[in-house]
Amino acid sequence: MIELEGVPELIDPVMVAAFEGWNDAGDAASAAVAHLDKEWKGEVFAALDAEDYYDFQVNRPTVWMDGGVRKITWPTTRLSVVRVGGDKPRDLVLVRGIEPSMRWRSFCNELLGFAHELGVELVVVLGALLGDTPHTRPVPISGTTSDADLARRMDLEETKYEGPTGIVGILQEACTHAGVPAVSLWAAVPHYVSQPPNPKATLALLNRLEDLIDVRIPLGELPEDARAWQVGVDQLAAEDSEVAEYVQTLEEARDTAELPEASGEAIAREFERYLRRRDGSGPPGGGHATADGGDSTPYLRDNPGRTKPPKPPKPGTEDDESSEE
DSSP: OOOOSSOOOOSSOEEEEEEESTTBGGGHHHHHHHHHHHHTTOEEEEEOOHHHHOOTTTSOOEEEEETTEEEEEOOOOEEEEEEEOSSSOEEEEEEEEEOOSSOHHHHHHHHHHHHHHHTOOEEEEEEEEEESOOTTSOOOEEEEESOHHHHHHTTOEEOOOOSOOOHHHHHHHHHHHTTOOEEEEEEEEEGGGOSSOOHHHHHHHHHHHHHHHTOOOOOTTHHHHHHHHHHHHHHHHHTOHHHHHHHHHHHHHHHHHHGGGOSHHHHHHHHHHHHHHHHHHOOOOOOEEBTTSOEEOOOOTTOTTOOOOOOOOOTTOSOOOOOOO
16 A cells, blocks of 8 residues: 655645656657646655666666765656645646556556545646647647546547557556546647657647646746747758748648638637636647657758658548547
């Protein structure tokens, strides 16, 4: 049984988790949890035993000096708690770590043990995947759940994904089988500029999380970082006519696909979200999961011998895009 000493009784707690690795394209998801931890000064209260879940030849420990003394930091998953103030205070349990190398079921059961002891009411797992999305458009965020009732109440998609999965999908299903409401939020990161960081995708995930759990998230310098990131990618794309043409093709495909969504109801919903953020908070390793569940090697824009991005398929021939779960 997990015993938590020094952790006060929590108010309407929500667990928010992200894991570095396959489900974290551009480090967008792990950076979102790191941002919450930094802005609200999270206090670590638990860490999973690295020996149980990590292959140290894959995720190696690091050595560092502390006042002339050599110390080792082991790869692991840590839990911290933060309190969100305001008229309706609530607590967030932040889970941040690396996708485990082994014993995934035990890993999820241990996290669920903490969730049970802390009285967690909802688990939100953040992820990011590589997709055919242009960097010049808003970052697509999909919210999915395996719970049909939760999907209706929280305006989410009921997941229908089939294929390879990562720890995000496994943890969500473990929560569902344990009777804990769970949601996954996915950001689509442009595959042609996939190297971290991607503050634009991180910002989009935090905005969607803000709407989902009804809290005001301080964004700090993240909006300015997102704008600077887009300007930098614009400049890189302008230097290569093939890339510029490819981005334009993605823009046209995206705009055409979203025309049916430009309804009065959709516009009103987005405007309400904008106003909620504006009132009181100011301006708004290896392969990664892709939209089809496979792996993708990043396109490195600053590499002189870089690979050109593929031409998009002709209209009517590409498969429907779906989120990896």
